[in-house]
Amino acid sequence: MSDNNAAALLHRDSIIIDGLIIAKWDRALFEDMAKGGLTAANCTVSVWEDFQATIDNIVEFNQLLRDNNDLIRPVHTTQDILRAKEEGKTGIMLGFQNVHAFEDQLGYIEIFKKLGVGIAQMAYNTQNLVGTGCYERDGGLSGYGREVVAEMNRVGVMCDLSHVGPKTSEEVILESKKPVCYSHCLPLGLKDHPRNKSDAELKFIADHGGFVGVTMFAPFLKNGINSTIEDYVEAIDYIVNIVGEDSVGIGTDFTQGHDQAFFEWITHDKGYARRLTRFGEIINPKGMRTIGDFPNLTQALLDNGWPASKVQKIMGGNWVNVLKDVWGE
Template identity: 25%
Template sequence: MQDREAAAIHAATLTLDTHVDIPWPNTPNPEGETQRRVDFQKMRRGGLNAVIFIAYLPQGPLNEAGHAEAAARAEAMLRHIRGTAGGDRDFCADAASLEAAKAKGHLGVVCAVENGYAMGEDLSRLALWKSLGATYVTLTHNGHNLLADSAIPRQDLGDAEMRHGGLSALGRAAIAEMNRVGLLVDVSHASRDAMLQAAAASRTPVVATHACCRALCDHPRNLDDEQLDAIKDVAGLVQITAVSGFLKKGREGVNNPPASVADYMDHVDHAVRRIGIEHVGMSSDFDGGGWLSDWPDAARSKALTAELLRRGYSAREIGLLWSGNFLRLMRNAALAARA
């Protein structure tokens, strides 16, 4: 009986995964079945309506050549993601188009940029990315950049524990420009100080598109309860993600089993109890390190809805976690950009 109810709720819900990497370079369009954890066939089988595909830029040297190479890659990846739309796949740059795609039975293709490194010192690149349909920009990745300190410094790049003490002046200017053009500010990967400063600096609610709860797993990429409170204070959002190392601590030197959907939902439960259902969502980080024993790819996405229902979440609450809260942030950013 509950299986049928979960299937019905899943089919009726706009299911959105807010962070999925793509292979690069020379990645083929994922028309058919692939070795990737997310392709359009798996999305259809798993009832996953829409995905934010990521133009990911690995951290490199903080010089003109490094920034130029990253900027060119970011633009090429955004254009590639746009090019995968067509037929029953709609490119979606706002909340209304995502809802329209769901209503038509189409898949939603969305894009974003991970690592403000690609901006270099050129704020105009943010408007370009927005014009190409980007929904958000993740301020940092692993390694400090010119905008902000990272939660994970890169010693191989010469990083000290911190570079700016949180955000730099350029980082604050970038956040103001992101607010102006309607890009969401993603605080995943940012250091604790940078994350808290970004939440305070942004005129629109910030989002951690792929993070977990430090109270349950002490990892530098996770958000502690004070950071979760800061997200609530600015009406923002944390998207719990499916990276085993963020969900549970393993024993060193042992081949630890992957985390499960139950482990994942423990983090959802903690965040909901701490800051409320309106400030929590879900993502996978598939093809970027995320997967679970019983959510190994997009084809098994119904497992999340089934576990939420088993834990007592209502259909309305499941809808908020899958997409409703993120759509609110998208609308908020769009309204602020027009103000």
């Protein structure tokens, strides 16, 4: 059997999970997920939106789930992920990149959990009622934030720290009784950027039972828009060497289908206020241009000399294990 065939078969037979996608949700995107063999994905439905606007986003996504139920299905438990695999569909985990939608109401957390929200990032780049993002002076986790972490633990919503400041992240890691994650990050050791995590930060989250999803967002990769899938594999390998092969997964941060207005919205505080950063041109790594290219990653990890068992863990198996720990089912 050729190496290409072996990779294709391994990809087909594995659980493939993307721990963060913030794409333009439509049928073309779901068709590309099918082409990429995605078993499940954490799909962002809230960034700057408040409670009402986030509810509206979920209403829209529920309609998409109904209209495209030949391609996608909702995920509330890890059993739903396994069912998606059996059905040949992509399981949709709803996720937040900011807990702004919880507003100042702890009771909203359980409401969103019942609507299918399984992962929520504690802050998106700036300050909110819970803590601080990575683009400003970090005041740490607030008293209310500690209540939010406890309630997220209770109802089974995973705490995500990808865009969160280092002090707030450290305090969430220590406060949480369940594993927390960086759903989509890259190592500071390969590229100096405020969104990337130091070796010490990566080791700290893993030492406390946490999880690291590795992104391929070009501005944070060593070679920027000139990056290739090999650069992405290098970053995954770098993190695995720090935290171990059981604590790492994929979280691409695919922004597929979005226009420049979207990037203006996410790079300004609250979507409209001060500018936080400029990404410049965004070109995904060569070999991973679209979600449909996901099989290339399985091939690239095998080409890197990884055994099939290790590839299966990183491509999705580890995500299933940590989500089961957090969700309880």
